[in-house]
Amino acid sequence: MKYVEFDQTRPMDLVLIGRVAIDFNPVDYFHPLSECTTFKKYVGGSPANIAVGITRHGKKAGFIGKVSDDQFGEYVVDFFNKEGIDTSHITKCTNGEKLGLTFTEILSREESSILMYRNCIADLQLSVDDIDEEYIKNTKAILVSGTALAQSPSREAVLKAVMLAKKNETKIIFDIDYREYNWKNSDEISIYYSLVAREADIIMGSREEFDLTEKLIKPGRTDKESAQAWNNENAKIVVIKHGKKGSTAYTNDGNDYSIKPFPVEALKGFGGGDGYASGFLYGVFEGWDMIECLEFGSAEAAMMVRSHSCSEELPNPQEVKDFIRETKDKYGEMIARV
Ligand SMILES: Nc1ncnc2c1ncn2[C@@H]1O[C@H](COP(=O)(O)OP(=O)(O)O)[C@@H](O)[C@H]1O
């Protein structure tokens, strides 16, 4: 069933807007970051990871972003080019701004965290001049990653992209993506997140991220109340994630669908959301039933929390299908179904 009607005449499937950065994940994990001496470098940044994931599912993705004018900026653009992601709208900073660096700490399979170095950050230098209406007219959907709303001029660039998407009937996907390090106060979070959420066709986030969005609207909502409120705006689909407790999709026909996480031996607690978004949105683009979209996203998320990276190990559709089949063979057909 198609919950979102995409214009199939458009050459691009998804243009993602936000940060591309670099993850440094410890090779000598299960130690405090201060004791780690060896790291593996990966392309990172939530929207960048999703761009990789959706491209590996055969979709045509483009990216609107700002990178540093140095070897790290070249590294991430080269990686995107090798993945087949369109990089024609990724531009270099001209005042020495630097690519975001994320050092991750994997203390145990249950405890991990991310330490983001984002001073003088390149991605938040995205400006309204970087937003091209023709590029937005020629994609079925844009994906806005919430952190891009944290500061100007990126904030206004994102809002321009949302306005141009509405003007040209390009669908809007809002991955709320809260990263505390970038925000001055919670009022600004609620102001800007809710501005985009009101226009979005699909909203994905954790309960905490919906609470932050709804702070100045109506705090303390239940999942169902949140979903109904956003379904009453423009959202055809609202996905609320609860980490290891699973996730639920609420559709604007009043139905809801829940999925549990796939059992897996996790290596780290991060990376699940980007895998989830990649698999879930692939199903939505394919017009699958909601529970199939959720199962695919939940499976891909599980595959990513057991992986060392959040980008390089993103799977293709067959690998996700194999993982689902192997897990169901081992635990039973209904393993993830609620
Ligand atoms: N330990 C885990 N085992 C299996 N799946 C997991 C695990 N942790 C997270 N996931 C999956 O990843 C999804 C997204 O994780 P979550 O922490 O909610 O988002 P984010 O990674 O964006 O913060 C969850 O809904 C779940 O499906």
Ligand SMILES: O=C(O)C[C@@H](O)[C@H](O)C(=O)COP(=O)(O)O
């Ligand atoms: O989002 C970032 O800038 C860091 C990511 O690259 C990192 O891999 C991560 O935290 C993944 O986010 P999640 O999938 O939402 O857990």
